Amino acid sequence: MPTAAPGADAFDYVIVGAGAAGSVLAYRLSEDPAVTVCVLEAGPPDRNPWIHVPAGFIRTLFDPSCTWQFRTEPTENTGGRPIATTQGRVLGGSSSINGMIYNRGQPADLDAWAQRGNRGWGYADCLPYYRRSENRIGFGDARVRGRAADGIPVTDMDWLHPISEAFIAGCVGLGIPRNPDYNSGDQAGVGYFQRAILRGRRVSAARAFLKPAMARRNVVVRTSARASRILFEGRRAVGVRYLRARGGPEEEVRARREVIVSAGTVNTARLLQVSGVGPAWLLQRIGVPVVHELRGVGENFRDHYASRFVVRARPGVPTLNELSRGLRLGAEIARWALGRPSILATSPSHVHVFWKSFTGLDAPDLQCVFTPGSYAPGRTYVLDDYPGMTAGAWQHRPESAGWVRARSADVFEDPEIQPNYLSDPLDRRVHLAGMRLVRRLLSTPELAPYVERETMPGPEVQTDDELLDYARRNGTTTYHLIGTARMGPASDPTAVVDDRLRVHGMEGLRVADASIMPGMPSANTCATTLMIAEKAADFLRGREAAPAGEAA
């Protein structure tokens, strides 16, 4: 039984991770002035100015001072390449470095969670929590969209490019309807993305939720505090040990009520493992005594794997590539400073297409994205020095699953991350259909006036084998990591948390972040993570579930 380290202090709740989920939890739990909350965050405060300028995404992604520069294990399906699955390591977590897209997915995603035995997680049950965490500014059905003053602002794209308009018109010409609100519960169609951007600035979960929480007297946030171990008395979590630097002295904070792990899909699994909760064989391998065997910890890892097509635009078309250089960039900066629409305040993807890999499907199984700019071959987010446009596609709900496994008990050593991208035959089939759809979307008569030629993969790549070979050698993550502490009933031997997010077999320990998702939403993952944290806050506060919303 661990004894309190010198200087240990105690709070009602200790939250590990000030990311998307941790920020919401800190805000909601501290609404009760009678409780105290401590948040441990491995990264620094979010003072880096590039975090707050939406276009700064390109810079922060590669900056190790505010990111975990994780790499996956190479496989044949990634052409022997490791893939950079970078995550945010800063206040706001990945919501401080992400693409800012707000996308809830499809009602059926959540209904499938409920069908797996997770009571209270159907779409109608979750809808009030999406609404609670959102402040939709713009069009939307009031029964579905949230207009909470303290929610994350979700605005419409305000910088519209003629190429994007032509791309959308081309999609409509192919029979894909224009969708006025893909977050309404009816996702199919084409249109502009909605974003967590307000008045030209990114609104991370830290800005929306953590900062207001920090203004309260009952919240303490410790930055550069990397949790190294959850402390247990028997099966009960009683606190957390953390390190300020590798090899430094361990400090300790005690939890009177509960420890909540919100460290993100990779780090949550790793922290549970190094604390003795996980597959016995793995704990033995890394030399950690077993507190409780749970073989699902770190398993069921999923991500979206995307392939992108690049088209060279006709000379003279001012795409993002030209607008982000020289005098034109100066003009864009001036527009941004004046609060006018500017490329500095856009999300990396501008247009969405949610569509089907074959006709006859009930709902889209593909997400396609389009941007009137292009990136240099093999280099993520470095713009080409000629006019270009990019479209990509990924499968909504991949079957391929992998794992996250600690390599040692040292939380400064990156864990093994194996997503097994494209390993399931269905995923390869849907991925191929997505690539062929993207090519069709880039070949419409409406877009033709802007198109010179396809440069990636290029017209010589035509057969299924050639396209898959291109996907294997050039595909990338979309950074939507989920599933390593999957929610499910105790009868499921691979479940990690129950439907109130309590870790099976333990007391005083919950997980609330993207890792609990039992299946991949048909979407980018931040909106659903915020919803999960809102629900977790109600569980922790012993509140009745919010009345179920309208099912779509």
Ligand SMILES: Cc1cc2nc3c(=O)[nH]c(=O)nc-3n(C[C@H](O)[C@H](O)[C@H](O)COP(=O)(O)OP(=O)(O)OC[C@H]3O[C@@H](n4cnc5c(N)ncnc54)[C@H](O)[C@@H]3O)c2cc1C
């Ligand atoms: C580059 C990128 C682009 C993305 N684009 C989008 C998008 O456009 N739209 C969308 O919906 N989703 C997007 N996502 C995904 C989305 O941001 C995540 O799903 C979401 O942030 C997950 O929230 P989380 O709370 O689970 O983890 P995170 O937000 O990653 O937060 C986890 C926090 O825990 C901290 N932490 C980890 N380990 C420890 C430890 N041991 N001790 C203390 N603190 C610790 C981390 O530093 C981090 O701050 C993107 C993600 C990335 C990385």
